[in-house]
Amino acid sequence: xxxxxxxxxxxxxxNLKKFNSLYSDSLKYSVVEKLALKNHEYFELKKHExxxxxxxxxxxxxxxxxxxxxxxxIISIEVQGFILHQVKFKKAKVDFLLSKANKESLITFxxxxxxxxxxxxxxxxxxxxYKKAPKDTIEAAKQISVPDTVDYKKxxxxxxxxxxxxxxxxxxxxxxxxxxxxxxxxEESEKLKLLxxxxxxxxxxxxxxxxxxxxDKNDIKSxxxxxxxxxxxxxxx
Amino acid sequence: MEPIxxxxxxxxxxxxxxxKEKGLVFNQLIKRIKNIGQKLIEKLLVKKTVWILLIVAxxxxxxxxxxxxxxxxxxxxxPVKSEYSLNDDKTYEQxxxxxxxxxxLLQQKLNRKTPGSTYLVINSSTNxxxxxxxxxxxxxxxxxxxxxxxxxxxxNKQWLFKTPRGxxxxxxxxxxxxxxxxxWAFIEEGLPVPSKGDNSRYEYGSLGDYAxxxxxxxxxxxxxxxxxxxxxxxxxxxRLNDEDLEEIYKTLNIxxxxxxx
Numbered sequence: 001x002x003x004x005x006x007x008x009x010x011x012x013x014x015n016l017k018k019f020n021s022l023y024s025d026s027l028k029y030s031v032v033e034k035l036a037l038k039n040h041e042y043f044e045l046k047k048h049e050x051x052x053x054x055x056x057x058x059x060x061x062x063x064x065x066x067x068x069x070x071x072x073x074i075i076s077i078e079v080q081g082f083i084l085h086q087v088k089f090k091k092a093k094v095d096f097l098l099s100k101a102n103k104e105s106l107i108t109f110x111x112x113x114x115x116x117x118x119x120x121x122x123x124x125x126x127x128x129x130y131k132k133a134p135k136d137t138i139e140a141a142k143q144i145s146v147p148d149t150v151d152y153k154k155x156x157x158x159x160x161x162x163x164x165x166x167x168x169x170x171x172x173x174x175x176x177x178x179x180x181x182x183x184x185x186x187e188e189s190e191k192l193k194l195l196x197x198x199x200x201x202x203x204x205x206x207x208x209x210x211x212x213x214x215x216d217k218n219d220i221k222s223x224x225x226x227x228x229x230x231x232x233x234x235x236x237x
Numbered sequence: 238m239e240p241i242x243x244x245x246x247x248x249x250x251x252x253x254x255x256x257k258e259k260g261l262v263f264n265q266l267i268k269r270i271k272n273i274g275q276k277l278i279e280k281l282l283v284k285k286t287v288w289i290l291l292i293v294a295x296x297x298x299x300x301x302x303x304x305x306x307x308x309x310x311x312x313x314x315x316p317v318k319s320e321y322s323l324n325d326d327k328t329y330e331q332x333x334x335x336x337x338x339x340x341x342l343l344q345q346k347l348n349r350k351t352p353g354s355t356y357l358v359i360n361s362s363t364n365x366x367x368x369x370x371x372x373x374x375x376x377x378x379x380x381x382x383x384x385x386x387x388x389x390x391x392x393n394k395q396w397l398f399k400t401p402r403g404x405x406x407x408x409x410x411x412x413x414x415x416x417x418x419x420x421w422a423f424i425e426e427g428l429p430v431p432s433k434g435d436n437s438r439y440e441y442g443s444l445g446d447y448a449x450x451x452x453x454x455x456x457x458x459x460x461x462x463x464x465x466x467x468x469x470x471x472x473x474x475x476r477l478n479d480e481d482l483e484e485i486y487k488t489l490n491i492x493x494x495x496x497x498x
Contacts, residue, residue, distance in 0.1 A: 008303045012311050036329050045336045052343035059350060064402065064498055077498060079404055081350030084358060084498045096311035126385060128397065133390045133424045140427035192300055207307065222362040226402060226498035 007205065008195070015207040016097050023105035037103045044071075050111040051236035055081065058113040058232045065113065065232040066159075066223065068167070068211070070094055072236075075213060077226050084226070087219045090172045095209035098237050106237065113232040114161040121157040121224055155217035157224045161233060166210045169224075171217040211235070356494040357457075357485060359475060361400045364467050366477070368485055376484055379467040381460065381476040382497075388421055396421045398472040405451045405495045410486060414448035414458060416440040421472070445479060447486035451495060457485065 029037070036042045051069065058065040059081030067076045067083075076086035098106065119125075134140040159167040198205040215223075351372060358367045361382040368376040383399035418438050423430045431437050445459015460466070460476040470476075475497075477485065489495075 005303060005306070008307050009310055012307055016311060016314075032328055033332065036332050039329070042329070042333055042336070045333065045340065049336055049340055049343065052340065052347065056343060056346055059347070062403070079496060079498070081347050082352070082496065084496055085360065096309065096314075100311050100314045126399070128385050128387050130387050130389070131425075133388060134427035135391075136427040138427070140425070188300065188304065191304060195303075218363055222360055222498070225362045228402075 004199065007199065011205050011207045012097060014204050015209075016100060019097060019109075019209075020102040020105045023108040024102060025104070025108060028108070029104055034104065037107075043103050046107055047110070047236060050107045051234060053111055054113050054234040058234050061232060063228045063231060064226050065234065066116075066227055067234045068213070069236045070211070075215065075219075075223070077223055085219075085222055087215065089213050089215045091212075091214040093210075093212040094237055095211065097207070097209040098211075109163065110235050110237060113234050114163055114165060116159045116227070116229070116231050116233060117162055118160045119158060119224075120160075121155075122153060123155055123157070123221060123224065125225055155220045157220055159233070160208075164206075164208045165235075166208050167233070168210055168212045169220045170212065170214050171220060172214040173217055211237075352494055354493065355488050355490070356496065357489060359400075359495065359497045361402065361469070361497055364469060366475075366481070366485075368488060370488075375488065376481065378478070378481045380481075381466050381471050382469055383471055383473045384469045386472075388425055390421075390424045394424075396472075400471070400473050400475060400497060401451075401453070401455060402497050405455075405497065407449050407489050407491050407493045407495060408452045409450035410489075410491060411448045411450070413446060414444040414456070416444050419454070445477075445482055447482050449486060449489060457495070458482070 037046065055067060055078070058067070059078065062080065064077050064079045064084065067078055069075070070092050073088050073090075073092065074086060075089050077084045101109070131143065134143055155169075155171045157169045159169075161167065195205050352369075353371050355368070355370045355375070358369065359380060359382065360366070364380055364382055366378060366380045367374055386398045388396045388398070416439070418440055420430050443461055444456070448456045448458040450456055455473055455475075457475045457477065459479055459482045462470070462476075463478055466476065466478055
């Protein structure tokens with residue numbers, strides 16, 4: 001038990017080191033620039049520059065992309081650089097790995113768009129309703145129905161991106177407690193499974209930094225259903 | 238308590254009465270011991286339940302603690318304070334100026350992505366639309382978009398009624414449009430499918446006063462079923478009420494962009 005505690009405590013430090021070495025480029029910045037990046041104001045400017053470059057790269061694709069600006073609390077979907085839908089989110093939590101990372105590495109990390117590998121959601125991406133063609137007009141008359149607009153499902157969406165990042169969107173409206181508890185249990189047991197899988201293989205457990213955002217559920221639905229599979233994501237942290 | 242028989246009357250009676258008294262006390266004592274014993278057993282059982290719960294719950298708390306530590310341990314890394322200031326050196330001032338100029342150029346490039354003319358934006362998840370001219374919003378309202386119904390005929394043909402997403406353009410504009418009913422319109426109603434040129438294929442008035450074509454059979458048009466506006470009920474087309482449709486028809490031109498998401 002103590003060993004597991006030790007390993008779990010060490011994992012974030014190990015992954016931070018890995019992140020810093022993976023995304024740093026010794027030739028990218030001159031000595032002068034590296035020194036300048038230590039200045040907070042200059043670092044913020046460079047971050048914003050990286051974010052805009054990333055958005056312009058994403059604009060080259062014809063499909064809808066997701067753009068998250070954490071410092072300004074803005075999330076939007078764009079197509080060819082045009083903002084389709086933009087909202088201010090209420091709460092965001094950024095993993096400590098991203099805030100403690102090396103400045104140069106962070107800029108390199110956000111300079112190009114990320115890609116959504118897979119996603120998990122409590123709502124359907126395409127809520128297809130199957131209908132068998134009626135045999136006659138009498139049967140057709142019985143089939144007439146109005147879509148159910150009662151909104152009872154809690155809305156949560158998780159995007160698993162390349163570069164090991166997870167973006168989680170949760171509804172800001174009051175959640176049904178039972179649903180929230182079951183979701184939390186599922187999530188923790190999934191983490192537990194992965195942890196033990198790595199421990200049994202005598203590997204340092206994987207650690208994926210997360211960004212958690214709270215939004216209105218209609219906005220989450222709009223974003224989730226608008227984004228195609230393997231959509232591009234641009235982030236400013 | 239029973240009255241004690243006076244010891245003056247009879248010696249044997251005296252012994253009996255004393256014994257009776259002792260017996261009573263003894264019975265009371267036993268009762269008390271039994272009560273205490275029962276209470277102790279109850280407490281022990283409760284304690285056992287608490288211990289069992291603790292043993293079962295402790296791994297859960299342990300793993301929650303593990304993940305809490307994993308998620309928050311990096312906060313112990315203190316930020317390195319830099320005493321260096323950009324204002325100290327002209328080189329750095331130049332770097333900052335270059336970055337700011339670059340930012341302005343990049344933002345201008347992004348701003349140019351917003352169409353300068355009129356365009357329509359449709360949210361098919363919430364069934365809402367917004368009409369713009371440049372960055373100015375002219376009108377907004379509700380519409381109806383695809384129902385996501387998958388219709389399957391008896392010969393296993395399928396049609397999925399969904400509104401396409403992305404950037405489309407207005408390809409044509411029509412006043413008093415006539416709906417040329419496709420096969421699925423008959424199959425959906427349980428009617429036999431007529432031949433291509435048959436009169437029953439032509440329906441007048443059901444598309445409203447105007448229609449804008451987006452290509453591949455998708456239209457923006459009016460509706461007789463105004464109570465369903467705001468709901469996903471169409472076969473892929475976008476339905477609007479009469480006033481909104483007229484404004485959009487008169488504002489958008491052929492070639493105007495329609496963004497659907």
